[in-house]
Amino acid sequence: MRTVTHNHETLDHDVEQARDWFRGRRNLLIATHLRPDGDALGSVFASTDCLRDEGIDCTPYFTEPLPDDFQNYTVSGTVCEEDIDLAPFDGLLCLDCANENRLALPPNRSFDDIALPCCNIDHHIDNSRFGHVNVVHAESASTTELLATMFGKLGYPVSPAAATSLILGLVMDTGGFRFNNTTAASFRCAADLVDGGADYTRVMHSMFFNEPMERLRLKSEVFKNLKFAFDGRFVYFSLTPDLLERCGATVEMAEDLIDSVRVIRGVEITCRVQQVDDVTRFSLRSQNPDLPILEIAHKLGGGGHLLAAGATQTSVTFEEAEAQLLDYVGELLAR
Numbered sequence: 001m002r003t004v005t006h007n008h009e010t011l012d013h014d015v016e017q018a019r020d021w022f023r024g025r026r027n028l029l030i031a032t033h034l035r036p037d038g039d040a041l042g043s044v045f046a047s048t049d050c051l052r053d054e055g056i057d058c059t060p061y062f063t064e065p066l067p068d069d070f071q072n073y074t075v076s077g078t079v080c081e082e083d084i085d086l087a088p089f090d091g092l093l094c095l096d097c098a099n100e101n102r103l104a105l106p107p108n109r110s111f112d113d114i115a116l117p118c119c120n121i122d123h124h125i126d127n128s129r130f131g132h133v134n135v136v137h138a139e140s141a142s143t144t145e146l147l148a149t150m151f152g153k154l155g156y157p158v159s160p161a162a163a164t165s166l167i168l169g170l171v172m173d174t175g176g177f178r179f180n181n182t183t184a185a186s187f188r189c190a191a192d193l194v195d196g197g198a199d200y201t202r203v204m205h206s207m208f209f210n211e212p213m214e215r216l217r218l219k220s221e222v223f224k225n226l227k228f229a230f231d232g233r234f235v236y237f238s239l240t241p242d243l244l245e246r247c248g249a250t251v252e253m254a255e256d257l258i259d260s261v262r263v264i265r266g267v268e269i270t271c272r273v274q275q276v277d278d279v280t281r282f283s284l285r286s287q288n289p290d291l292p293i294l295e296i297a298h299k300l301g302g303g304g305h306l307l308a309a310g311a312t313q314t315s316v317t318f319e320e321a322e323a324q325l326l327d328y329v330g331e332l333l334a335r
């Protein structure tokens with residue numbers, strides 16, 4: 001299996017570069033993608049814990065309030081929704097973010113004008129390698145799985161709290177080890193993290209047995225209004241502020257609804273079309289490795305993983321978005 005060997009060698013090389021990069025840093029700003037999910041948050045919190053233990057000051061930075069579900073996982077010194085003085089920092093650590101345009105950075109700052117040495121650690125296959133040092137490994141089910149591997153190779157101890165954050169990311173990006181990005185390495189990683197004191201019970205309870213009634217109401221409305229096409233192989237639904245309001249639900253509650261819909265028998269491709277003001281967000285999933293919906297996301301101007309991707313467009317009506325989507329999905333299914 002030459003590719004596997006090659007990937008391991010590349011990963012070892014990248015991790016060595018990261019080792020040198022961390023050695024030269026005293027004070028890091030840690031950032032992730034906009035609308036952070038469990039993997040993004042788990043990556044930021046675990047890295048903060050771990051790197052602080054290595055004597056590096058760390059400031060986790062977010063541009064928006066953290067989703068309720070994840071409030072209990074935050075670390076001290078987290079900065080949310082505020083401007084921040086960048087002068088003290090000597091490095092920018094970017095986690096779980098495929099390119100510099102998706103980064104949640106301090107207001108009115110672009111990646112270029114921040115101009116800090118940057119280390120980019122991620123598992124998206126289409127990562128643009130925008131850092132000075134890049135540890136990109138698409139075979140990892142989550143960025144936290146990659147971080148766990150990396151911290152192991154670097155010999156950085158992982159505290160129980162950091163292990164909990166790492167398993168949080170792994171659990172969320174694999175949908176509780178259900179999605180087909182789950183590998184033997186994911187299970188080994190999870191087992192090692194539980195050995196290391198990760199609170200798996202707490203993660204599973206807070207993520208899967210703790211649904212607010214408003215979300216279930218929203219789910220039931222979404223299921224009532226699903227649209228099917230191509231003999232049931234494609235299912236999609238729209239989310240509007242109106243619908244959220246009627247259910248008393250928040251945007252964050254709608255985040256993983258697509259994973260409830262993709263379980264329907266016979267469905268191969270799933271899409272959520274979310275409209276807020278002038279912005280339309282597409283979230284796409286495929287159940288079939290031969291139907292890489294990443295291609296559709298790219299056509300819509302977005303990106304992601306082969307079988308889980310998304311895109312954002314402005315100034316399109318739902319009807320236009322729908323027509324475009326049916327076109328692209330039809331082409332993919334016809335292959």
Ligand SMILES: [Mn+2]
Nearest residue numbers: 039096143173
């Ligand atoms: Mn991820």
